[in-house]
Amino acid sequence: xxxxxxxxxxxxxxxxxxxxxxxxxxxxxxxxxxxxxxxxxxxxxxxxxxxxxxxxxxxxxxxxxxxxxxxxxxxxxxxxxxxxxxxxxxxxxxxxxxxxxxxxxxxxxxxxxxxxxxxxxxxxxxxxxxxxxxxxxxxxxxxxxxxxxxxxxxxxxxxxxxxxxxxxxxxxxxxxxxxxxxxxxxxxxxxxxxxxxxxxxxxxxxxxxxxxxxxxxxxxxxxxxxxxxxxxxxxxxxxxxxxxxxxxxxxxxxxxxxxxxxxxxxxxxxxxxxxxxxxxxxxxxxxxxxxxxxxxxxxxxxxxxxxxxxxxxxxxxxxxxxxxxxxxxxx
Ligand code: TYM
Numbered sequence: 001x002x003x004x005x006x007x008x009x010x011x012x013x014x015x016x017x018x019x020x021x022x023x024x025x026x027x028x029x030x031x032x033x034x035x036x037x038x039x040x041x042x043x044x045x046x047x048x049x050x051x052x053x054x055x056x057x058x059x060x061x062x063x064x065x066x067x068x069x070x071x072x073x074x075x076x077x078x079x080x081x082x083x084x085x086x087x088x089x090x091x092x093x094x095x096x097x098x099x100x101x102x103x104x105x106x107x108x109x110x111x112x113x114x115x116x117x118x119x120x121x122x123x124x125x126x127x128x129x130x131x132x133x134x135x136x137x138x139x140x141x142x143x144x145x146x147x148x149x150x151x152x153x154x155x156x157x158x159x160x161x162x163x164x165x166x167x168x169x170x171x172x173x174x175x176x177x178x179x180x181x182x183x184x185x186x187x188x189x190x191x192x193x194x195x196x197x198x199x200x201x202x203x204x205x206x207x208x209x210x211x212x213x214x215x216x217x218x219x220x221x222x223x224x225x226x227x228x229x230x231x232x233x234x235x236x237x238x239x240x241x242x243x244x245x246x247x248x249x250x251x252x253x254x255x256x257x258x259x260x261x262x263x264x265x266x267x268x269x270x271x272x273x274x275x276x277x278x279x280x281x282x283x284x285x286x287x288x289x290x291x292x293x294x295x296x297x298x299x300x301x302x303x304x305x306x307x308x309x310x311x312x313x314x315x316x317x318x319x320x321x322x323x324x325x326x327x328x329x330x331x
Pocket of ligand 1: 005006007008009010017018019020021022023040043129130131133134142143144145146147148182183184185186194195196
C-alpha cells in the first residue's frame with residue numbers, strides 16, 4: 001500500500017481551493033492508501049502569526065478536515081510541531097539543498113515580492129521543511145494543488161542529492177498527485193489570481209465554514225464579464241472569471257466543462273450564478289455545520305491531534321534516526 005503525506009497551513013479557514021485542490025483528494029485516497037495528514041504549524045510561522053490565533057486556527061482546520069471526512073483513527077492527523085523529527089530532518093535538508101535551487105522557487109518570489117530582505121529566513125527554506133515532512137515518513141504520493149508542484153520537484157532533487165552525496169539509496173521518488181480538475185481554483189474577484197487565504201478581500205474566496213447566505217452573496221458579487229456564457233469550452237478563452245466559475249460548477253456537479261456549457265451556454269451570469277450557489281451550498285453546508293459541532297469540543301480535537309502525533313512520531317523516528325546515522329551523527 002502506498003504511503004501518502006500531505007499538509008495544510010493553519011493560517012486561516014480552509015477555502016474552496018484548499019478543499020477542491022487538496023482535501024477532497026485526501027479523503028478519497030484514504031480508501032486504499034496509508035495516509036498521514038498534517039497541520040503544518042512550523043510552516044505557518046514563516047510569516048507572523050498571532051499565537052492565540054495560531055492555536056485557534058489549528059483546531060479550526062482540524063475540525064474542517066474531520067468534517068470533510070478525514071478518518072483520524074484509520075489514518076493519522078496531527079500538527080507538525082508535535083513531532084520533532086520534521087525539524088531535525090529539515091535542518092539536514094537545509095544543508096543538502098542549494099541556494100540556487102531555492103532562488104528559483106516561485107512561491108517565495110510571490111510571497112516575498114520586492115521586499116525580500118525583510119522576510120524571515122524560514123520563508124526562504126520553507127520548501128526544505130516540506131521535503132522533510134514527506135521524507136520523514138518515506139511517503140511516495142503527495143496530493144496537492146498545482147501551486148505545490150515546484151516544491152515537490154525540489155523535494156525530489158533533495159532526495160537525489162542526499163542519496164548521491166552519502167552514497168546510499170535511502171530516499172525514493174515522490175509523486176505529486178494533482179487533481180485533473182480544480183487544481184488551481186481562482187479568486188472570485190480576479191480570475192487571474194489563485195484563491196488564497198492571504199488575499200485581503202474575504203469576498204475573493206469561499207470558506208469551508210461559510211453559511212448559505214454568505215456563499216450566495218459572494219457568488220453574486222463574483223467578478224464576471226458582460227457576455228453570456230459561451231456554448232463550448234473554446235469560448236472561455238480570454239475570459240478567466242467565466243472559466244473559473246464554469247470550472248467550479250463542473251467539478252462540484254460532476255460534469256465536464258462541455259456538459260456544463262451544453263446546459264448553460266447562452267445563459268446570462270444571473271441564472272448561472274444561482275445554479276452555482278445551489279451546488280456550492282449543498283457541498284459546503286454539511287461540512288460547515290459539522291465543523292461548528294466539532295469546534296464546540298476542543299478537548300476531542302486536541303485528543304485527535306495528540307494521538308495522531310504519537311503515532312506519527314513512532315513512524316518517523318526510526319527513519320530520521322537512520323538519516324542521522326548516515327550523516328555521521330554519533331548516537
Ligand atoms: P496550503 O496551506 O497553502 O494549501 C493546502 C493545499 O491546498 C492547495 N491549494 C489550492 N488548490 C487549488 N486551488 C487553490 N486556489 C489552492 N490554494 C491552495 C495547495 O496546493 C495545498 O495542497 N506548502 C503546503 C503545505 C505543506 C505540504 C507539506 C503539502 C507543508 N508540507 C508536505 C504537501 C506535502 C501549503 O502551503 O499548503
